[in-house]
Amino acid sequence: MTAPSTSPAASRGGRWIEHWDPEDEAFWNETGEKVARRNLLFSVLSEHIGFSIWTVWSVMVLFMGPEYGLTPADKFFIVSMATLVGAIVRIPYTFAVAIFGGRNWTVVSASLLLVPTVAAFLVMEPGTSFSTFLVCAMLAGIGGGNFASSMTNINAFFPLRKKGWALGLNAGGGNVGVPVVQLIGLAVIGASGGPRVLLGIYIPCIVVAAVLAAVKMDNITSLKNDTGAAKEAVKDAHTWIMSFLYIGTFGSFIGYSFAFGLVLQTQFGRTPLQAAYVTFIGPLLGSLIRPLGGALADRYGGARITLWNFVAMVAAAGVIVIASVQESLPLFTVAFIALFVLTGIGNGSTYKMIPGIYQTKAVAMGLEGEAAAAYGRRLSGAAMGIIGAVGALGGLGINLALRQSFLSVGSGTGAFLAFLAFYVVCFAVTWAVYLRRPASNASTVTAATESKPQLSYAEV
Template sequence: MTAPSGRWIQQWDPEDETFWNRTGQRIASRNLLFSVLSEHIGFSVWTMWSVLVLFMGPEYGLTPADKFLLTSVVTLVGAVVRVPYTFAVAVFGGRNWTIVSAALLLVPTVAAFAVMEPGTSFTTFLLVGLLAGIGGGNFASSMTNINAFFPLRKKGWALGLNAGGGNIGVPVIQLAALAIIGAGGGPRVLLGIYIPLIVAAAVLSALYMDNLASVRNDTGAASHAARDPHTWIMSFLYIGTFGSFIGYSFAFGQVLQIQFGRTPLQAAYVTFLGPLLGSLIRPVGGWLADRYGGARITLLNFAAMGAATGVLVVASVQRSLTLFTAAFVVLFVLTGLGNGSTYKMIPGIFRAKALARGLAGEPAAAYGRRLSGAAMGLIGAVGALGGVGINLAFRQSYLSHGSGTGAFVAFLVCYALCCAVTWAVYLRRPAARPAGPPAAERERPRLDYAEV
């Protein structure tokens, strides 16, 4: 293992326990730490419009439908850019792209600082919101990069920690907004705080992160992952978990204002709690998946999300603020658990496919790392589109019925479908055959996803 000019590590084998215990774990943990920092700020920049719309009172001239459309556009761009961000790790190296992607966050932050005042046109806000979407891409490149550093037995916890540390950027910027609103400050104060933090993230990434030569120029892995049906099945499941998390993060404060008449300060007191707990619990979801199997945890989690959504329907109809808030916070926690368990499933699925192909040992591990790293970016991109759907569903529900009840019913149906797909694809055992298979087939490992 060497790290020459440009901090490139030429040999990396985390499945070798001797290597891992001697040097691998220390290097992987260091890269994880600074990856979390950059991704954390990326999430804050991506979701800053969920906070900025709370500052935008009647003097801005925006309707509730305008605000939901604005947050939908931001979420959409964040989902789309995850695809090229995934490729970027293979093209430029994980460290190098982390530096670039962190520095790029200055563009939407400075732009928002410049236009955030009454009298700015809605079209201008939409265009600046488009720029903020690039913060969503940091997740895809960060997860793809960190996936390559850790052995399979540690991926659930490591990926959960990486994603959870990034996700927590959502409640952090909401807490910062709460403090600023409470102190009588404006949105430019909030944006001004983040500009030096972005610079610090880029500099620290340059000083302390590494590139892995084993993932460089392997852009073909993404095309292979895109042709695998499990990439798209997991994308659908991730719409249900992460799509819910990011969609609710953007929408929660607006729902409290529109449906329950909360002021910006009253809404801000509550909106940070759900994303905070959902972010903190994500590593636990990964840990539970490591221990009991990601598919089992994911199935139970979707069932619980459906139950929490049913309570939200009741609370929305009865206009019970206490019940609504409590159920929404529980739903946030479940999205975090599901985020951790679904992402643990991805490397397990591709490792199982490698074993079924007759691979073993390091070749099987390398196959799994290669395809799961590429699949994560695609799955993350599609999953984030769920956030777009949630904001558009709320927009239509309020335009048509004046409440969010219709949107919650649609979400309940989605979670039921996610339960069915998880069980049918990853947990349902194949029916026993009346006669034994041919000898050659008996010798081949059976493709079984129940333990992923």
């Protein structure tokens, strides 16, 4: 057995691990787990701050009163553009890990967060043009890319049996960056501080995250970009099916994180402070429960957890529609927070499904042991970038739908009805693709069917 070596490779600087085989239980128990957990910890820190910077404009818009000259529609558009950029950059961030190394890219991506933070710090005052605010929000979108590179990196460190927990913890720790920036924003508003105080808090935090990543994290030499895997993932129907389901879970989480405070202000007349008191609760609970979604998926199967989670999301969305029509703030708030919790569970269970799906396909192809695991890592790593990017676009859809709903009917009811219908479709797709069992009448099974068996994804 070879222990992980972090001595620099001859032609490359930095901490490089030459041998990594997490599926080998002896290797994992002796040295692998310790190294993987250390990288997970500092990956979470960087991703956490990335999420905070990505969603900082959900707090900025609460600071922006009448003196800024922006309408609610303007504010929804600003946060929509931050969501859009965050989704787009997830694709290149996914492949950057293999090009530069997971540790190296974490240092770079963390350092890049200084650009939108300093830019917003310089221009955040009344009299600044709408277009300038829009550009700053778009720059903040690069924080959304940290999730993709972090997930791809951590996916390579952990064995399949631990991926649900590890990916859930990694993503959940990152997602917590949303309520944390909102909580800090609440404290700043409560202390009558301005938006520059909030931004000033994050500038040194970004520097600390980048330095710790440089000192504590590692690169894996064997983690290389595989253009064949990327092309294969693009052509695989499961990549796009899981992207669709991830729109329903993570797209909802990030979209609601940006929009919740604005909805409370616009539809229910809450002040910035009143909105801030509530806004952080949903993202906080949704983030903290994401690892539980992954753990439940490890135990009962991601497809099963995802299916019943969509049932619950349909119910929660239905209550939100009723509360919106009746203009019941307490009912609306409770149902919205419940929906946040469900998005967190769904985020964990859907991401657990991805490596499981490709592992199942590998076994069906006749691969065994490390060959099957390698195929699963290869395809799932490539697919995660696509799925994460498309899923994040759901946040764009949510904010644009709410913007249009407020412009058209003066409330978010129309948008909430659309979200409910979408969750119904997600439920149907999950059942039809991953849980519906084909008829098993032996007399009707043809030789062609026997040569190409129906794969079962219920346990993924």
